[in-house]
Amino acid sequence: MFKKIGLKLIFVVSVTSLIIIGVYSYFNIKSQTDVLLAEVERHANQLSDAVKNGTRYDMLFNQRERIHQIINTIGKGENINDVRILNKEGEIIYSSDKEDIGKMLDKNAESCYACHAANKPLERISIKERTRIYRIHPDSSRTFGIINPIYNEESCWKSDCHAHSESAKILGVLDVTISLSEVDRQIKQSEFKELIFALISIISLGFIISIFVKKWVDKPVNEIVKGTNKVAIGELNYSIKQTGNDELGVLAQSFNNMTKKLNEMRLQLFQSEKLASIGQLAAGVAHEINNPLTGVLTYSSFLLKRTQDNPEFQEDLNVIVRETKRSREIVKSLLDFSRQSTPKKNPCDLNEIVNKAESVVLNQFKINHIDLIKDLEQGLPQIIVDANQIQQVLINFLVNAVDAIGPKGGRITIKTSETELSPKGITQIKNASCPNGHNLIDEDHRIDGLPSIKLKARYGNNIGFINLDPVYGKDNNHYGIPVHKNKTIHLECPECDVSLTDKTTKCPECGSEIYTIIIPGQGFLQGCLKINCKWQKWDFVDKGGKKKFIELSIADTGCGIAPENVNKIFDPFFSTKGQKGTGLGLSVNWGIIDNHNGSIAVISKLGEGTMFKVRLPAGQKE
Amino acid sequence: MGKNIIDILAIDDEQVILDSIVKIGRMEGLEVDTSDNGLSAIEKLNSADYRLVISDLMMPVMDGFKLLEELSLRNIPTPVIMTTGFSTFENALNSLYRGAIDFIPKPFSVEEIISILKRGLKYADIINPPENTPRPAEEITYVPCPSKYHRLGYSGWVYCAGRKSVVTGVTDLFNKTIDSIMKIELIEAGDHIAQANYALKIETENNMIHQLYSPISGKIIARNEKLLEDFSLLEKDPYFEGWIYQIEPIDFENEIKNLIPCCSDRV
Numbered sequence: 001m002f003k004k005i006g007l008k009l010i011f012v013v014s015v016t017s018l019i020i021i022g023v024y025s026y027f028n029i030k031s032q033t034d035v036l037l038a039e040v041e042r043h044a045n046q047l048s049d050a051v052k053n054g055t056r057y058d059m060l061f062n063q064r065e066r067i068h069q070i071i072n073t074i075g076k077g078e079n080i081n082d083v084r085i086l087n088k089e090g091e092i093i094y095s096s097d098k099e100d101i102g103k104m105l106d107k108n109a110e111s112c113y114a115c116h117a118a119n120k121p122l123e124r125i126s127i128k129e130r131t132r133i134y135r136i137h138p139d140s141s142r143t144f145g146i147i148n149p150i151y152n153e154e155s156c157w158k159s160d161c162h163a164h165s166e167s168a169k170i171l172g173v174l175d176v177t178i179s180l181s182e183v184d185r186q187i188k189q190s191e192f193k194e195l196i197f198a199l200i201s202i203i204s205l206g207f208i209i210s211i212f213v214k215k216w217v218d219k220p221v222n223e224i225v226k227g228t229n230k231v232a233i234g235e236l237n238y239s240i241k242q243t244g245n246d247e248l249g250v251l252a253q254s255f256n257n258m259t260k261k262l263n264e265m266r267l268q269l270f271q272s273e274k275l276a277s278i279g280q281l282a283a284g285v286a287h288e289i290n291n292p293l294t295g296v297l298t299y300s301s302f303l304l305k306r307t308q309d310n311p312e313f314q315e316d317l318n319v320i321v322r323e324t325k326r327s328r329e330i331v332k333s334l335l336d337f338s339r340q341s342t343p344k345k346n347p348c349d350l351n352e353i354v355n356k357a358e359s360v361v362l363n364q365f366k367i368n369h370i371d372l373i374k375d376l377e378q379g380l381p382q383i384i385v386d387a388n389q390i391q392q393v394l395i396n397f398l399v400n401a402v403d404a405i406g407p408k409g410g411r412i413t414i415k416t417s418e419t420e421l422s423p424k425g426i427t428q429i430k431n432a433s434c435p436n437g438h439n440l441i442d443e444d445h446r447i448d449g450l451p452s453i454k455l456k457a458r459y460g461n462n463i464g465f466i467n468l469d470p471v472y473g474k475d476n477n478h479y480g481i482p483v484h485k486n487k488t489i490h491l492e493c494p495e496c497d498v499s500l501t502d503k504t505t506k507c508p509e510c511g512s513e514i515y516t517i518i519i520p521g522q523g524f525l526q527g528c529l530k531i532n533c534k535w536q537k538w539d540f541v542d543k544g545g546k547k548k549f550i551e552l553s554i555a556d557t558g559c560g561i562a563p564e565n566v567n568k569i570f571d572p573f574f575s576t577k578g579q580k581g582t583g584l585g586l587s588v589n590w591g592i593i594d595n596h597n598g599s600i601a602v603i604s605k606l607g608e609g610t611m612f613k614v615r616l617p618a619g620q621k622e
Numbered sequence: 623m624g625k626n627i628i629d630i631l632a633i634d635d636e637q638v639i640l641d642s643i644v645k646i647g648r649m650e651g652l653e654v655d656t657s658d659n660g661l662s663a664i665e666k667l668n669s670a671d672y673r674l675v676i677s678d679l680m681m682p683v684m685d686g687f688k689l690l691e692e693l694s695l696r697n698i699p700t701p702v703i704m705t706t707g708f709s710t711f712e713n714a715l716n717s718l719y720r721g722a723i724d725f726i727p728k729p730f731s732v733e734e735i736i737s738i739l740k741r742g743l744k745y746a747d748i749i750n751p752p753e754n755t756p757r758p759a760e761e762i763t764y765v766p767c768p769s770k771y772h773r774l775g776y777s778g779w780v781y782c783a784g785r786k787s788v789v790t791g792v793t794d795l796f797n798k799t800i801d802s803i804m805k806i807e808l809i810e811a812g813d814h815i816a817q818a819n820y821a822l823k824i825e826t827e828n829n830m831i832h833q834l835y836s837p838i839s840g841k842i843i844a845r846n847e848k849l850l851e852d853f854s855l856l857e858k859d860p861y862f863e864g865w866i867y868q869i870e871p872i873d874f875e876n877e878i879k880n881l882i883p884c885c886s887d888r889v
Contacts, residue, residue: 283708287680290707293729295638301732302645321731328729335710346814346841346872387841388814 005221006213010206017202025194032190036183040144041131047074048148048176051083060155064094071096081143081177085150086112088172112173115149125149133180141181148174220248227255236263250462253482261478282334289331297324333588345596347382348390350416350550350616357394358414364402369409377417381618383550389592390616396585397554397612404558404610413555418618420546424473427541429453431520434493434500440517442467447476453517456497458490459483465494472525472541475534488529491515502526509535548618555611561604569602627752628670629743630654631700633663633677633689639728643676646735652743660684664692672700673746676739679706679713690720699750703742705730711818714835715880718775718818725775725818725835737830744799745776765794768861769885772878774818774837779861780881788874790837791865792822792856801826803853808866811842815869817877822866837881840871 051074058066067085075083075096084095090105090112107116115125131146150172157166164171223240230238236259243252300320307313354376365372401412432440432453442454445467452467457480464481466489483489491500502516507528514535517525523540561569568574570590593600597617604610629652632643640656647654655672657663661684663677675693679686686704693702704717709727717725723745726738748764771779777796783789805825815821821836846865849855856864871877 287706287708290709290728291636291639294707295636295642297729297731298642298646298735302649305649305732324729325731332709335708346870352812386814388816 401556772881
């Protein structure tokens, strides 16, 4: 019936307030009525007593005229319908309405049944029982009647007139009836007021609710709807502004979080798809190009043989053969790139690899007037690498450096050294489990390329997943639920929901609660549950002390890399060398070093030179 | 039996390759027939005798692997050299494992193709001695490789000598397909070589260069320095004294699966 939340809310609130106001009004009017009636009753009772007392002496002295007069006078009073005195037989002796005098009332008449209802007249009745409310005609206003029995007393039977015998208990009844029209009018008025009040409150409630619903519900909901529509048409970097702190705000934040994640995943997918398709493309291209290259190579060789006596031809043909062979090498590197081979690792001496790589490109150094400075640290520990691949990495770097320096000459510095780094920030957590032995490593969700630690997180009423950075001491966690700074969350195993909170210790930095994750065979990892506290402790690796790394840096005095290109240099086919390069060298390097669990850093200044820093783990067999 | 024997059947879907091979053949005085797909090649092989087949790997209708299968099904003994533009080591290993005698990646130079064809023809003559021709004065026979050895194609062998090292060399059959050796080029000890990558260069008379694939990947622990001084070691005792490299293999268990056990030759 109601499609909008606002209307539904207004309907529900209106019905509720209608019920509340209705019930309130009912009791209010009822109590008002009761008060008014009590007042009328009291008034009537007083009046009735006044008449009884006022006529007492006249009764005793049988002054009937005077009694008539008194009753008439009182009966004329405002709102007083009738004042009547009945005798025991039910005959109206006195009445403010002259026509009633002498009429006989039976026991069922309004004035009588209070006492005579039980067929045997009561002798004493309470004031409540003496009153009655009735209507003379169904459409006339209500009438309030009170009867006042006139009891026999000594003076009545001793009096001169001897009108009453001593045995009678009740001599007659004084009946006073008062019109309730005024009371009814007042009640009607109150009822009307209550109705108006109810209407006004419902209207104003509806109005206020609709304003706030618009502000708090409609607007943010519309924003979210707009956002989902944007995402639906592919605009994944759309984020909802002005989110607020209420549930809808949290929803909007979750939405933003979701689109951000979607966007990241799309980019990742896109990147891997791009690489895969480039690989396929490269393989295809290599295959297709090799056939025509065979033609060129063989036919130019024929020509070489046939023109053996023409040195000019020979020279030109040799260029063709040489260049074709170069093309062959380029195509081969394309094929190598498309084929993701696993490194074949052996313990090697990095300095030896450097020397070998140097001998390959030495000629190029001479041609381009490049000085090579080798600063190789002696006695480096062995590294477990694929020597051929590392040599290829070095050659790629050196060729790049030569190209960057150009024909004007320059300097290339190769430096090897051993460094020690604390395990924090570099040690990857490769296994993790909950106390019940469930594996927490999430291969699908990667942080900086490494499988993360997946945990169930409770924050307020939200339950979701967070993915911890698998690098010890690094805090690049991915939160699947919205969280706020300086708040603590609760972590559980995603499989068995066992709490990972460690009640026995507190974070030494901020005093919050901490979590404990078991690292099978390598102790356990502790960390702070407060969102922005980065405290982590992994005794097992901390005890192992600093980890050894071999660093290799290749610095040139070449043209440098433009800042806008720095993050593109490892992309396949990105090249600034135009026709001279394939754009594969550095991407191949990245792949190789990544395969060796190493890292590459690049520092470059336009016009001054570039330095590549390769870091490889030293002598640690897994 | 009066049947004309054609030297080479070249199979490729690229005309320029076929033309090149025909031209090279003519230059060397060889008769070359061509076929642009595997199916028609099978027909030709059924109707005529060829000494040697050189075939592309990736072809429409019937690819090189399928061709090798068909030949063995039909008991056609003509040896096959495989070539492809998609020259990965996997393709090389696969071709050799499925019965090709050699593998040459495209693009090849004239020298490379000539040396491989000459070797192939000699191989063919040893395995399928020409009928109706008087036996040569000196009968060409060869010593098959010992049964514990494994071979890559017909040329290279590997033998697991100890727990941590293997020895590689060339087969006697290979020796018989080349002329007398003028020069041997080896890779330095300490270097790494990979399976199905070139590991040995032999120069023979007439400036022929023969390149050989390594049957296994690993680090070269030692090389046979005696061999470099005395080439005759290779011819005299190719399986023991004429060894070439001692290698510390990287993935022997898996790589051995790509090789043909020599014991299978002695059935």
